Amino acid sequence: MKKQENVWELRLYVAGKTAKSVTALNNLKRYCEEHLAGNYVIEVIDLLVHPQLAAGDQILAVPTLVKKVPEPIRKIIGDLSNEEKVLVGLDIRSAKK
Template identity: 80%
Template sequence: METNDDIWELRLYIAGKTAKSVLALSNLRKYCEEHLKDKYVIEVVDLLVNPQLAEGDQILAIPTLVKKVPEPIRKIIGDLSNEEKVLVGLDIRPARK
């Protein structure tokens, strides 16, 4: 059951400032602002800087988004350009417009 004070913890794994990585982060920020207003934190992990961090979440491809909280943990691979797929994958109910 989702409560109003749940903070969504999202971790985006990238490798440098590639076009796909930049697009993934941009898309993620847009969806979060639209659907999780003020209820999220995004941690960006650059695997070129910290390659050892890929092992903890078993990252096999990049960019990969990992939803840590609320559980269950979910992963989405790619540039996150398909909003519906991202919202369903993260189990986010779209905000009413």
């Protein structure tokens, strides 16, 4: 039997390279490396370049993080500076012992 790893698909919506957007991406990368190392994909969508993509995930503010997989879909708005809130919001269980 083949062991299947859960790969987390995360989508970060930003509007240009604002301080909040850069902070959100840096925080997200750090949390993913600490808790999901090797099992995640981050897609960054700049709404200044692709404004039409905001409708698909019903984005009302930026930066917004959307967890697509595993379900359920979750959204977190802001610069993701509160690590505990982000981990709880995304339902990430640390692989650390």
